[in-house]
Amino acid sequence: MQRNTCKICYHxxxxxxxxxxxxxxxxxxxxxxxxxxxxxxxxxxxxxxxDDACVVCLCSMISLCSGCAISHARGKAGTWxxxxxxxxxxxxxSLDDREDYFRRKEVVNKLTTYIEKEIKKLNTFRHQIISTxxxxxxxxETLVSTHLEQxxxxxxxxxxxxxxLDLCRYFKNLRQNNLVHDLVIKSxxxxxxxxxIVSTNISSERVITELNSxxxxxxxxANSVTSIKTPKPELYYFKPEVPEITxxxxxxxxxxxSNQPLSRSFHEMSxxxxxxxxxxxxxxxxxxxxxxxxxxxxxxxxxTVVQLKPMIRNRYLHGIISTSRYLFIFGxxxxxxxxxCEALNLSNYTWETIPDMNSPRHGFTATHYNSLILLAGGxxxxxxxxFSPETLTFTKLGVxxxxxxxxxxxxxxxxxxxxxxxxxLYMYSREGSLLDLGTIxxxxxxxxxxxxxxxxxxxxxxxxxxxxxxxxxxxxxKARVVKL
Numbered sequence: 001m002q003r004n005t006c007k008i009c010y011h012x013x014x015x016x017x018x019x020x021x022x023x024x025x026x027x028x029x030x031x032x033x034x035x036x037x038x039x040x041x042x043x044x045x046x047x048x049x050x051d052d053a054c055v056v057c058l059c060s061m062i063s064l065c066s067g068c069a070i071s072h073a074r075g076k077a078g079t080w081x082x083x084x085x086x087x088x089x090x091x092x093x094s095l096d097d098r099e100d101y102f103r104r105k106e107v108v109n110k111l112t113t114y115i116e117k118e119i120k121k122l123n124t125f126r127h128q129i130i131s132t133x134x135x136x137x138x139x140x141e142t143l144v145s146t147h148l149e150q151x152x153x154x155x156x157x158x159x160x161x162x163x164x165l166d167l168c169r170y171f172k173n174l175r176q177n178n179l180v181h182d183l184v185i186k187s188x189x190x191x192x193x194x195x196x197i198v199s200t201n202i203s204s205e206r207v208i209t210e211l212n213s214x215x216x217x218x219x220x221x222a223n224s225v226t227s228i229k230t231p232k233p234e235l236y237y238f239k240p241e242v243p244e245i246t247x248x249x250x251x252x253x254x255x256x257x258s259n260q261p262l263s264r265s266f267h268e269m270s271x272x273x274x275x276x277x278x279x280x281x282x283x284x285x286x287x288x289x290x291x292x293x294x295x296x297x298x299x300x301x302x303x304t305v306v307q308l309k310p311m312i313r314n315r316y317l318h319g320i321i322s323t324s325r326y327l328f329i330f331g332x333x334x335x336x337x338x339x340x341c342e343a344l345n346l347s348n349y350t351w352e353t354i355p356d357m358n359s360p361r362h363g364f365t366a367t368h369y370n371s372l373i374l375l376a377g378g379x380x381x382x383x384x385x386x387f388s389p390e391t392l393t394f395t396k397l398g399v400x401x402x403x404x405x406x407x408x409x410x411x412x413x414x415x416x417x418x419x420x421x422x423x424x425l426y427m428y429s430r431e432g433s434l435l436d437l438g439t440i441x442x443x444x445x446x447x448x449x450x451x452x453x454x455x456x457x458x459x460x461x462x463x464x465x466x467x468x469x470x471x472x473x474x475x476x477x478k479a480r481v482v483k484l
Contacts, residue, residue, distance in 0.1 A: 377408030
């Protein structure tokens with residue numbers, strides 16, 4: 001049991017303030033409800049005069065030190081003595097108060113004894129609760145272990161059942177193959193009378209019927225396999241200053257759009273790119289005269305928007321493309337055309353500086369070219385350069401566009417890279433030559449995101465005019481524009 005010290009008489013006590021004697025004194029009838037502990041106690045021994053009095057004898061209400069108390073008791077052997085702590089003198093004004101003092105003291109002693117017993121009971125109850133808690137935890141742990149063992153046994157049984165099912169499927173297929181083999185042999189024997197050594201009850205009409213049904217079944221399986229289509233690519237469009245996303249999907253001859261609300265809007269002439277199956281990152285843009293360097297991550301499944309660390313440089317009309325490890329930002333516009341570039345590490349979403357392009361450019365679209373990235377044209381720029389994501393180097397090609405009138409875009413196809421610049425179409429072949437493929441009746445080619453190729457069609461966005469353009473490679477003289 002924890003012991004404390006009485007702050008009046010300094011005797012050990014079970015309470016945090018007073019011993020049971022001083023508790024009695026503080027409850028005396030002529031005392032106030034709250035004990036004044038600042039009252040000075042005269043500690044001078046009234047027998048020897050030293051300042052170390054520690055008790056008061058109630059026979060004559062005198063303060064005594066420890067030595068004088070013994071001499072006092074011996075000197076007055078026939079007198080009734082009751083030695084109490086020195087603090088008792090604070091509460092007894094006369095000898096007539098002694099009877100009431102002892103009566104109250106007895107009550108306080110009984111109360112103290114009762115409190116100590118109750119504290120012992122509480123401690124015992126506490127220990128019982130702790131032991132019960134440990135026992136319950138042990139039982140719970142045993143129960144969990146038992147259930148885990150049962151789950152493990154159930155999984156083993158399921159695995160065994162799956163293995164048996166696989167064996168059943170294997171032997172079923174084996175029996176079907178043997179049946180076909182037997183039917184073919186018996187059909188041949190029926191068609192050739194000289195081979196009637198083996199007698200059979202199966203007629204040729206039945207065999208032919210079975211074979212025809214099997215052939216039709218095989219054709220139906222083949223048709224169902226060839227009819228399986230690969231997932232169609234999608235484009236994502238963010239209308240400037242409107243808090244929504246537009247999902248754009250394609251078929252062979254149609255375009256489908258679906259709008260979903262977002263928690264915030266984005267600026268015009270920003271650029272975005274899909275970095276994996278579930279996320280799109282949107283960067284930069286312009287609102288009035290304010291050029292942004294904000295970066296946001298959009299979750300395509302639940303459409304939540306998370307703000308990432310901003311780009312190193314404010315920009316708009318810039319090129320953007322992603323690899324498995326990085327999201328690359330090329331050039332763009334900030335008061336003038338930029339050649340500064342940067343990369344976002346997709347593992348920790350931190351920005352890193354990379355070397356500059358050979359020449360500034362904006363209003364262009366980057367594209368993958370083998371394991372490299374091709375950057376072509378742009379407003380006021382006719383050069384073409386290659387960027388290596390592995391070595392982080394730019395290489396200017398020996399060929400260039402004949403003219404640079406307006407925005408440009410590029411997309412990789414089987415034969416090389418198609419480059420749209422102004423109203424002209426060029427092909428950068430895999431042999432390194434630039435071919436002029438003629439003109440197209442469209443001249444605004446910058447796309448907010450990399451161009452998508454589906455079947456024989458190319459699709460890109462022009463967010464500044466809220467349009468999507470599509471170009472059919474089988475009709476290479478006309479581009480279709482869809483208002484979003």
